[in-house]
Amino acid sequence: xxxxxxxVRKEFIQMRRDRLTLAIMVAxxxxxxxxxxxxxxxxxxxxPTVVFDDSQTPESRDxxxxxxxxxxxxxxxxLLSRAAVDDAxxxxxxxxxxxxxxDYPQALANGRTAPVQVIVDAEDxxxxxSALAAAAGVGEVENLSLLSAAAGxxxxxxxxxxxPRYNPGLRSAxxxxxxxxxVILTLTLVLVTAMAIVRERERGTLEQLIVTPITRTELxxxxxxxxxxxxxxxxxxxxxxxxxxxxVPLTGSLMLLYGVTLIFIVASLSFGLFISTLVKTQAQAxxxxxxxxxxxxxxxxxxxxxxxxPFAARAIGLLLPLTYFLKVLRGILLxxxxxxxxxxxxxxxAAFGGLLMFLAVRRFHKTxx
Amino acid sequence: xxxxxxxxxxxxxxxxxxxxxxxxxxxVAHLSLEIASGEVFGLLGPNGSGKTTTIRMLCGLIEPTSGxxxxxxxxxxxxxxxxxxxxxxxxxxxxxxxxxxxxxxLDFYGEVYGLRGAAQTVRSGEVVRxxxxxxxxxxxxGQLSGGWQQRVAxxxxxxxxxxxxxxxxxxxxxxxxxxxxxxxxIRDIAASGTTVIVTTHxxxxxxxxxxxxxxxxxxxxxLGTPEEVARQVGGGSLxxxxxxxxxxxxx
Numbered sequence: 001x002x003x004x005x006x007x008v009r010k011e012f013i014q015m016r017r018d019r020l021t022l023a024i025m026v027a028x029x030x031x032x033x034x035x036x037x038x039x040x041x042x043x044x045x046x047x048p049t050v051v052f053d054d055s056q057t058p059e060s061r062d063x064x065x066x067x068x069x070x071x072x073x074x075x076x077x078x079l080l081s082r083a084a085v086d087d088a089x090x091x092x093x094x095x096x097x098x099x100x101x102x103d104y105p106q107a108l109a110n111g112r113t114a115p116v117q118v119i120v121d122a123e124d125x126x127x128x129x130s131a132l133a134a135a136a137g138v139g140e141v142e143n144l145s146l147l148s149a150a151a152g153x154x155x156x157x158x159x160x161x162x163x164p165r166y167n168p169g170l171r172s173a174x175x176x177x178x179x180x181x182x183v184i185l186t187l188t189l190v191l192v193t194a195m196a197i198v199r200e201r202e203r204g205t206l207e208q209l210i211v212t213p214i215t216r217t218e219l220x221x222x223x224x225x226x227x228x229x230x231x232x233x234x235x236x237x238x239x240x241x242x243x244x245x246x247x248v249p250l251t252g253s254l255m256l257l258y259g260v261t262l263i264f265i266v267a268s269l270s271f272g273l274f275i276s277t278l279v280k281t282q283a284q285a286x287x288x289x290x291x292x293x294x295x296x297x298x299x300x301x302x303x304x305x306x307x308x309x310p311f312a313a314r315a316i317g318l319l320l321p322l323t324y325f326l327k328v329l330r331g332i333l334l335x336x337x338x339x340x341x342x343x344x345x346x347x348x349x350a351a352f353g354g355l356l357m358f359l360a361v362r363r364f365h366k367t368x369x
Numbered sequence: 370x371x372x373x374x375x376x377x378x379x380x381x382x383x384x385x386x387x388x389x390x391x392x393x394x395x396x397v398a399h400l401s402l403e404i405a406s407g408e409v410f411g412l413l414g415p416n417g418s419g420k421t422t423t424i425r426m427l428c429g430l431i432e433p434t435s436g437x438x439x440x441x442x443x444x445x446x447x448x449x450x451x452x453x454x455x456x457x458x459x460x461x462x463x464x465x466x467x468x469x470x471x472x473x474x475l476d477f478y479g480e481v482y483g484l485r486g487a488a489q490t491v492r493s494g495e496v497v498r499x500x501x502x503x504x505x506x507x508x509x510x511g512q513l514s515g516g517w518q519q520r521v522a523x524x525x526x527x528x529x530x531x532x533x534x535x536x537x538x539x540x541x542x543x544x545x546x547x548x549x550x551x552x553x554x555i556r557d558i559a560a561s562g563t564t565v566i567v568t569t570h571x572x573x574x575x576x577x578x579x580x581x582x583x584x585x586x587x588x589x590x591x592l593g594t595p596e597e598v599a600r601q602v603g604g605g606s607l608x609x610x611x612x613x614x615x616x617x618x619x620x
Contacts, residue, residue, distance in 0.1 A: 006480035010469065017468045208464030208522075211428050212481045213453040366449070368430045
């Protein structure tokens with residue numbers, strides 16, 4: 001490894017001179033964090049809702065208030081016909097409509113069932129989910145209070161108390177931000193090293209380099225070393241801002257977190273190098289990287305739960321280092337667990353890193369053909 | 370300035386039946402050649418005649434399809450890595466890092482060739498003085514003119530005192546004054562005992578070589594001093610011979 005030092009130093013100098021790339025690599029974590037943290041909310045609140053209250057009684061107004069109080073429904077208009085409600089939803093001015101029949105209080109008083117309709121625009125299953133759940137919830141709460149009043153009871157027979165642990169506020173950012181560390185590292189590091197070898201090939205510098213006594217391992221390791229530092233800076237940025245802006249907790253060991261991240265960074269960089277030995281031009285390197293990054297975002301469990309995926313998708317997810325790294329990130333940051341619980345994932349990451357580095361070095365030959 | 374081939378011991382390069390094909394194309398066909406230590410040997414020929422492929426095989430950059438090549442006493446085809454310390458190479462296309470300064474390129478290649486500490490400083494200083502790079506050290510290599518870039522590339526290829534120096538069209542696209550001073554440097558390098566193998570298609574440069582091998586369509590068609598080569602190819606001047614070849618090879 002005696003030629004490693006000049007190689008690393010050269011890469012650092014080149015990285016420093018390439019201001020644009022460096023700026024992008026620092027800017028990406030910041031922009032992504034703010035985008036994902038603020039914009040991506042999987043729990044949909046304040047759905048624009050229209051109401052057609054055909055009974056106009058204190059009872060019906062109580063019911064509408066109950067809907068509003070869930071926080072999921074924001075009443076934007078009171079309409080005068082059922083057709084107007086359908087029209088508002090069809091046009092998209094409202095995503096939910098509440099229809100209360102004219103005999104609502106009479107039905108309640110006479111012990112009949114009062115049919116209240118809630119129409120939800122379920123085009124997007126994710127955003128309609130909370131509306132559907134909240135609407136059902138309002139119905140149950142109303143029923144319970146009416147029934148227990150009728151039965152003369154002041155307390156409920158069963159009380160199920162749910163304790164949401166590790167993210168008690170059920171805030172999206174708490175779930176998304178730790179995962180974002182892994183996604184950003186994958187995105188930027190694979191791309192930047194995928195271009196590494198092929199760029200030297202395109203510029204004609206590789207030809208001059210491979211007639212020297214430098215070994216292919218020294219060349220590869222030298223190429224990725226500066227980006228290990230970049231990766232650690234990126235992670236620190238995301239965690240720091242995540243803490244500052246979104247109050248994302250850091251429960252577990254910081255040492256362990258950095259240690260495992262280092263393994264993941266090496267795995268990502270090695271994969272990039274591997275791509276670099278497969279492609280002929282920088283443009284191909286970019287395409288190949290995106291081809292790899294997309295399944296990482298979709299199948300790793302970053303946003304979409306792996307438990308809900310069909311077998312094939314889950315199996316592909318198991319081939320992505322990010323899948324394991326996400327478990328480690330969330331485990332350490334949110335649950336505060338240590339190596340005792342996480343070692344299978346850490347071992348998988350180490351295996352990926354070693355294998356990918358081996359493959360990259362194997363694929364690279366110090367010749368021009 | 371006639372330098373007969375010194376066969377056997379002391380040969381810097383010996384090839385036997387060296388052959389390389391790219392698919393159906395025969396780039397180099399059965400090249401057998403001996404170049405003595407200390408020679409300035411020129412490979413002359415039109416584009417596509419196999420000069421660059423020959424040099425790349427001798428440097429271990431591409432593998433021959435068949436045949437053997439020995440460079441500085443090491444069989445390149447069998448142990449390409451062992452020959453790296455003993456050869457210097459300047460590729461046809463400028464191959465240094467344009468985003469590094471001249472000094473940074475010299476430092477990088479010096480260290481990659483195993484120079485360290487005081488030895489490196491001394492040797493770098495020698496090369497910088499020899500090629501007159503003193504005023505350019507802090508400039509980005511990419512901002513230099515073609516002539517200066519070639520001098521820096523030559524410097525990087527010389528740092529480790531190679532036994533054999535390969536120069537693939539080192540003066541392509543360089544102005545005449547820079548070419549002349551480049552060749553005076555080559556003469557000095559050869560005088561110090563280094564074998565220089567250079568490809569060119571400039572006639573004035575070919576005439577400066579001790580011996581020439583003229584290539585056409587992958588074959589070595591003439592070998593000897595510039596005068597001998599001119600005679601072998603069909604009388605008249607070297608330039609006449611070259612142009613006739615070029616018209617035949619590049620219709």
